[in-house]
Amino acid sequence: MKYSCTIPCEKEKLKDLREFVQASLNNHDLSEQDISALVIAIDEICANLIIHSHKCNPGHSIELVIKILKDKGIEFNIFDCGEKFDINNYTPPSIEEIIKTRRKGGIGLILVKKIMDEIEFLPGPDQNICRLFKKIRVH
Amino acid sequence: MVDIKTINEKGIEVLKIVGEVDASSSIQLDKAIHDVLEKGHKKIIVDCGSLEYISSAGLGVFMSYIEEMKKNGVQMVLVGLNPKVKNVFEILGLDQLLNTAKNKEEGKIMMK
Numbered sequence: 001m002k003y004s005c006t007i008p009c010e011k012e013k014l015k016d017l018r019e020f021v022q023a024s025l026n027n028h029d030l031s032e033q034d035i036s037a038l039v040i041a042i043d044e045i046c047a048n049l050i051i052h053s054h055k056c057n058p059g060h061s062i063e064l065v066i067k068i069l070k071d072k073g074i075e076f077n078i079f080d081c082g083e084k085f086d087i088n089n090y091t092p093p094s095i096e097e098i099i100k101t102r103r104k105g106g107i108g109l110i111l112v113k114k115i116m117d118e119i120e121f122l123p124g125p126d127q128n129i130c131r132l133f134k135k136i137r138v139h
Numbered sequence: 140m141v142d143i144k145t146i147n148e149k150g151i152e153v154l155k156i157v158g159e160v161d162a163s164s165s166i167q168l169d170k171a172i173h174d175v176l177e178k179g180h181k182k183i184i185v186d187c188g189s190l191e192y193i194s195s196a197g198l199g200v201f202m203s204y205i206e207e208m209k210k211n212g213v214q215m216v217l218v219g220l221n222p223k224v225k226n227v228f229e230i231l232g233l234d235q236l237l238n239t240a241k242n243k244e245e246g247k248i249m250m251k
Contacts, residue, residue, distance in 0.1 A: 015140075032222075033222070033223065036223040036227075037226065040192075043162075044194060047194065050162075095202075095233075098199070098203075100206065102203045102204075102207070105199055107198055107202070107231060111195055111230060111231060114230050115230065
């Protein structure tokens with residue numbers, strides 16, 4: 001089973017994206033807690049792309065494709081043509097550092113790394129793919 | 140979309156958050172907390188009973204004030220978190236860094 005949606009690079013569209021992820025995952029017998037964790041992870045990755053890679057340009061867009069792999073897990077592919085950002089080459093600051101320096105950003109990617117089991121960044125000449133995988137029993 | 144109302148209940152500032160705090164609306168939460176601190180209030184309850192969703196942008200706002208509050212002797216308790224929001228706090232270990240309580244009454248007792 002596959003679901004896909006495309007949103008313009010505006011922070012205000014993140015709500016639509018969350019609703020899309022929620023609605024897609026609702027069909028697959030997952031717990032509310034698992035769904036909400038996956039929703040926030042996708043929100044964080046896409047907020048990061050919209051803000052940092054696309055500078056909130058509404059003329060740009062990102063595409064999310066969700067693949068349900070029965071009994072194996074869920075694969076999320078996020079396609080975009082923005083500035084390349086390899087999450088695996090980024091070490092998020094620690095929670096203690098964030099508090100000490102009073103910075104407001106940085107914890108989103110900690111969340112993504114804690115929630116997802118595999119994270120891949122596949123840069124391409126025309127588009128980049130950020131692939132996230134959650135190992136979970138899914139129907 | 141988020142709506143934040145501030146009311147004073149017997150010397151305690153209560154910030155009631157209604158809706159969702161994400162990358163597009165966290166600035167409103169930031170402003171609300173900033174305003175309360177600027178007025179010199181020392182006891183703050185953040186009523187999260189109607190907070191449906193919070194992403195890192197909103198959590199970052201709370202965290203960015205931890206040091207300042209500690210330095211100025213300000214107490215803040217987040218109350219009424221729903222299980223989904225609570226789960227995010229737990230994933231990040233924020234439940235150890237921010238004071239939380241079941242409801243307003245418990246929150247008020249914690250600040251006595």
